[in-house]
Structures are given as structure tokens and as C-alpha cells.
Amino acid sequence: MMKLSRYVLYDILRSKIIIAYTLFLFIVSVSMFQMEEENSKAMLSLMNIILIVLPLVSLVFTTIHYYNSYEFIELMLSQPLSRKRILLSEYAGISLSLLSSFLIGVGIPVVLYAATETGMAIIFTGSALTMVFTSIAFLASVSARDKAKGIGFALLLWFYFALIYDGLVLLILFTFSDYPLEKLTLVLSALNPIDLGRIFIMLKMDVSALMGYTGALYKDFFGSSSGLLFTIGIMTVWALLPLWVALRKFKKKDL
């Protein structure tokens, strides 16, 4: 399995897209820290990149890579290797390369310029989102045989998690504003990894605002150690569940 992952990694590195992505992240992060006088403002812009760009790149890159290496996968399947091992090696190869480019591109500038709690939260959220959206991309690409369909599906998922979902939550909050919704919002936030990551960073960044009114409730929950475990747990579920479903589909699939 290690050997197979290594091949995947080499293949990804050869395509140079991942190097461009690393450079892009690095330049953006460094220039943000250089441009803004206040680190907090740079962190804010960085947070937006992590919550929007990172999932998008993870999704699109993974789906494209999957379809491009379809023939390689077929070749491997002709070898005495289990389907599970092949797919997991692909996942490990892609997610590790994306993760390392994130850690180099964003992690290093953050540690250099702002090694605060907010910085650590940003690094954690970014890493978790990379793993989660790679996993979701696998589900999308295994489900559809057609490349265009697969990428379209992945984009639709991104659109849903990044934008539509929050709109729906806002709608719910306003429709049922007469009811106590604090508990419900906690549940709703767990149903979207981007939201969960955003709240995790926000707890460190906007701590003053969150100390008021309902914010205190979120703070009490997410700020406690059980809240931290909750966040890590849900993120892990989000990373494992789509991969598991993809794996089941892949095993039964007529290639």
C-alpha cells in the first residue's frame, strides 16, 4: 500500500499543479501578513481562503486526478491487489500531497507571523477540511463514471457546503425565530464541515463578540474540551464516512 501511495505521490508531483497550488497558498499568505498592519485582519482574509478556496481546490483536484488516473487504477486492478487497498492508497497519496502543500503554503507563514491560538485553529481547520473534501471528492468521482458528471457533482457539493447551506440555516433561523434555536444551531453546524471549521476559528478570533448573548452558549460548548473533542470527532466522521461509502461503491462497481 505504501508503495502504491508513493507512486500516486510521484505522479502528482510530476504534474506540477500541486507545486503551483503550494506556491499560490504561500504567496497569498505571506503577502496578506505583509500587507495588513494588523495580524488579525490578515487572519480574517486567510480564514476566508481556507473556508472557500481550500475545499474547492481539494474537490476539483481530487476528482480530476481520479479520472486522469483511471487507467492506472484499472491496470492496478488487474494485479493481485484488493480494491480496498488501491482506493485507500489513492486517497492517502492525494490527501497527503494536498495536506503537505497546505502545511507548507499556509502553515509556515502562520507559524512565522502569527503563532497564536487563532493561527493554530486555522491550521487545524485547514488540515481537517483538506482531508474531508478529498474524501467527499472520492465519493463524487466513484459515483459517476462520466468525468464531466463527476466534476459537476463535486462542484455542486462545494456550492452546497460553502454557500447554499448557510442560506438555508439563515432561512431556518428566521422562520423559527420565535423558538429557542440555540441547540438546533449546534446540530446544524455539525452537518457542514465548513461551518464547523468556521465556528472553530471564530471562537478564537471573535471571542469578545461571542461573549455576548447567545454567543456565550456557543463559546461554552465549543470552547470547552468536550467541544474540542466534538469538533475533532465530527471532522473525523466527515473525513471517514464519505470515504467508507466510496469504498463500498468502488468494491461493488463494474469497472
Add this chain to the structure above:
Amino acid sequence: MRFIILFISLCISPFIFGNIIIVGKDKPINSIIKGIELAKNGDTVKVFPGLYKEGRITITKSITLIGINYPVIDGEKKVENMILSGSDIKVQGFHFIDSKHSSSNDYSAINIIDATRVIVENNKITNAHFGIHLANTTYCTINGNTILGQAVSEQSAGNGIHIWKSSYAFVTNNHIQGHRDGIYFEFVTESEIRNNKSENNIRYGLHFMFSHNNFYAYNIFRKNGAGVAVMYTHHVRMENNVFEENWGTASYAILLKDITDSKIANNKFISNTVGIFMEGCNRIAVNKNLFNKNGWAMKVQANCVDNVITNNNFKGNTFDIATNGTMVSSSFDNNYWDKYDGYDMNKDGIGDITYHPVSMYSMIIEQNPTALILLRSFMVTLLDKAEKAIPSLTPENLVDKKPKMKPFKL
């Protein structure tokens, strides 16, 4: 000739400077009450270290009472430690412990009543109900005292420095901690409050009502249960104070209710849930303050008229300004806002397009606090941008017409 002058001055010195009476546990006079009894107007009573459990000590003569190395005056939770009434009294260098507690009466460690020109200086007060209580006084000075309370609940606790119906009070260099309100004024006028530190009190760091023409400078108010709340007062000046980390649902770095004709300048508001909350305030000048890392830098209710908010720096706040209506009768021109993203074509340091400091989302949160969970979401950012282009929810005329491009050097 010189000797004669010296001799004469030595002869009259007791009449000018008074006698010195020594009180100590191993001295002929071993009780403070006895020492005070023996003293005449103008005398000094010096008290050597020791534990003095004498019940209530009352001073009505114009004397100076000096403690050496903080002699302890113990109220044994039965009495008020000391009552000062009269004029020209000075109490310095004592440690007052365990004054009487009560939930119906305002017992205190030092009670100054019907007095003028009283100085209470460099004392320590621990575990008192009220620390220092002044009523009906003029020209009193409370300087350099450390007042540490162990308040548990608002109902059972007293205030650190409590002044009622007084004028020309000077409250300087005190450190107050763990009381209900750090400093509490009611009907106190023409007073100066300088260099105090009021922190970790259960309710307010500073609380005053009907206290006109007072000057507050270089004080620090930190981590108080509900921050600072001031009401029904005109002509207040607050300069160079620091308001920090006042966090909570109803916590305001400073809450101004019905304050008029006042000036708030050069203060720092850092990491508070709400920096300044204004309700029913008229003609307040808010100048040269720094608002940094607050949840809401300012909440200005629609019933505030003719306030001028100018030359302030707004940096790293989650929301800059929030309001509760569309009526805006205050001016917000010429501030620095770190969220301003306009341009400056003619390079005069002033942005060419106006800045709307009220974000749509702060209005939404006013209506629906649960929606705070979506803060900083991409969706919300988009809505905010749309609102900036075509304002519909936010008050159209709450604008900074001359936003600065660079922060002020404060």
C-alpha cells in the same frame, strides 16, 4: 540671631504642628481609642504595629492618625472599623479587616460622614462590606488605598468606594477588587477620579448617577462583571482611561444612559463585548479613542442626538457600529476604520467614498441573536457586500463621509 529664631520656632512648633501621641501594644498608651481621646485638634497619633480589636473607632477631632507598618484594625465582623466626622482629619497607613456585613445596612470599613477636608491615604482594606463610604462630605481625598473584597453575590456585597451626596472629592491611585461596584457615586459633583484601578468586581467597575462635572482620567477598568455603567449625568469628562476585557451578555466597557454634554477622549477600549453603549445621550464628544478587538465597538441607539464621534481608531472589531433604528442624529465623520476598503485618488489621506460602519449583519443579529452562528460565513459576506451597494436594512445616513486612510497616531 539664628539661634534665637530656632529657639522661638522650637517653642511655638507644638502649637503649629501639634503634639505627637504614640500608641503601641507595649507602650503606655496601648489603645487607639485612648490615644484619640488624649489628642487635641492638630495633634498626631502614631500607632505602632499590632492587632487592635477595639470595636468602633470614632474620630471627630481634627487630628492625624498615622499607622506605622500597617497596624491591623479588626472589626471582627461586628462593627464598622472607623467613623470619621468633622474636618481636617487624616488617616494613613492602616490595615482594616473584617468590617461588619449586612444585607440591609451599608456598613463599611471607613465611614466618613458629614465631613470636610478628610484625607484617607495608603490604607489596606480587606474583606469589608463597603470599603470606604462617604456621605455628605466636601473636599475629601481618598488616595492610594488598596481595597480587596471577597464578594460572592450582588445582593450581599458592598461597594469598594461609595460616595453619596458629596462634592470636590479626590479619588486617586486606589486599587479596588472583588466588590459589588468598584467605585460608586450618587449625587457627587466637581470631583476628580484619577489613576485608579478597578477590576474583577461582580457588578460595575465604576457606577455613577446624578454626578455632574466630574473628571475621570488614567483609570483602568478591567474584567468587571458588567463593565462600567453611568447614568443621568451631565458634563462628565473621561480621558485616558483603559477599559479592558469586560465580557458578558449585559457587559459594556462603558454604558452611557442619559448622559449629556460630556467628553470621552483618548481612552482605550480593548477586547470588550461592547465598547460604548449609548442610550438617550446628547451632545457627547467621542474623540481620539482606540477601539480594538471589541465585539461591537459602539452601540448607538436611535434616541441619541447630536453626538460627535470623530478622530477615533476602529481596529479589529467584529462590528464597528450597531444601532436599533434608522434614525441617526449623530455624526461619525473623520474616523479610521480598518474595514474601510475605499480609495484615495487625490492623496489627501481621506477616503473618496463614504464608509458605512453599520454592517447589515449587525442589524440582523440585533433582530435574531441566534444568527450569530453564521458570522464570517461566505454567505453573510456576500449579503453584506450587496447591502453596501444598495442599503435597505442599514441606516442610510449613518456614514463616515471622510474616513481616514491611515490610523491616527494616538
